[in-house]
Amino acid sequence: MSLLVVGSVAFDSVKTPFGAVEDALGGSATFFSASASYFTKVNLVAVIGSDFPEEHLSFLKSKGINLDGLQKVEGKTFRWKGEYGFSLNEAKTLDTQLNVFQTFKPVIPPSCRDAEIVFLANIDPDLQYDVLEQVRRPKWVACDTMNYWISGKKDSLLRILKKVNLLMINDGEARQLANEPNLVHAAKIIRAMGPEILIIKRGEYGALMFNGKTVFAVPAFPLEKIYDPTGAGDTFAGGVMGYLSKSKSFDDRDLRRAIIYGSVMASFNVESFSLDRIRHLTHDEIEARSRAFKELTHFELS
């Protein structure tokens, strides 16, 4: 099934206790697309400025990503600058320059309008809605959001939530959206807003899925070296949606497997700055780490 993502392409300047990068390739749609490209054909919809170098376009093309929906407009590309402490749990944003992203109106080109699976990365929920209207017959839709939209555009967010099958947010966002501290209870409240499936991202603690029938929990992969958590959530989403697009099934078994592949991709992503580790992955590495997840979590009762 064809996969469409709309989100940001950006330059990230990131400092962690283990190093720093300036104006490195980033953005939700970039991390997502690169990750999903290991499983399926990805159609990317985003905006870049006139300063966006050809080498990044070549990289995305080398992953088979369709860039027909990548608008290039006069001006500077979206820039984000952040810093992480030793806990690596939360970024401290030092600077955000929306630049060409400020006036971004996603236009879905003809080659992408037949996409069957859509991922709406974390952008203005009104834009997420506009994107969905432009896709002819979306069969399965997932979206992300953040505290900024939950508090600032709740009505627009609730409108798009009625249209999505899967919402992927972190635990703080889930508690905020449901106005409920207990995650099991929060999941019920959020699922009643529209999405039949809720995946809660918990950073270094892994992920939880609620689909009404069962709850699935997976820990994050314990890594000795974590260089930069930037993009982990989007890389996770790319693995989840990429796998589902490949499996063409959304039953409990495939959703669990998708979450494992999402976790695998996120675990690689944090091992380097920007997309450096995701760039050069092999399918053997992905399969080996998915087996390592099995060993990490497996037990027999008797």
Add this chain to the structure above:
Amino acid sequence: MSLLVVGSVAFDSVKTPFGAVEDALGGSATFFSASASYFTKVNLVAVIGSDFPEEHLSFLKSKGINLDGLQKVEGKTFRWKGEYGFSLNEAKTLDTQLNVFQTFKPVIPPSCRDAEIVFLANIDPDLQYDVLEQVRRPKWVACDTMNYWISGKKDSLLRILKKVNLLMINDGEARQLANEPNLVHAAKIIRAMGPEILIIKRGEYGALMFNGKTVFAVPAFPLEKIYDPTGAGDTFAGGVMGYLSKSKSFDDRDLRRAIIYGSVMASFNVESFSLDRIRHLTHDEIEARSRAFKELTHFELS
């Protein structure tokens, strides 16, 4: 194999957003013993004051717990008062009255000196060492500790760590003990201090085990109602050690299973104040929840 625990028996006054109790039965050795009693015969070593009511002794005896090592001395029993906010992650201690616990010198009675498995709950590491000297031929020893001893009695702690097979602490304590923020790296450092196995308790996020051969991670059971997390760590330890005492095996397969049973017991414990839920558990309930843990974590790769 016979199991011996040394720790505290206390009265807890606890307030959470869901209710409050005054002078309820608590203490590390109490939670541990009640939990382990579902798997094995427990020998309890602790101290109580002259105010300790007969009904609590009857309860412990009803669980088959040997109280020969429970010293009763003139004075008041150890009292702790704490409060939890909505996050339920960390208690705010409002008052600690050590009372008879202040001068506690554990004496292992003849009926307990042949214990093969020993759990040293979180007490002064010098007392933990004294206990171990009194046990004739301990085959397998586990211990707990806390930030107070890591910063205040490091040398004594390092002495006892050389004698233990398993250390069970939380993630903050592991980072502090190893002086290293990364848990995988911290586990290597701590295992080099003595314990071949390290179990890191992560509260609502579950537990991690490092045994040199593999890493095992299990999430906590997602519960809709969590009334009081007091004693969850000791109840977890009771399930782990109780199961190991019953299985008489410490291989990777049994360690993983032990951690599941520890997680099962902790998940029940937090569903009520004090030991109210642990008091009346059935083996069927324990088995049903262990199967629920399987469903929670199971996935197939292909």
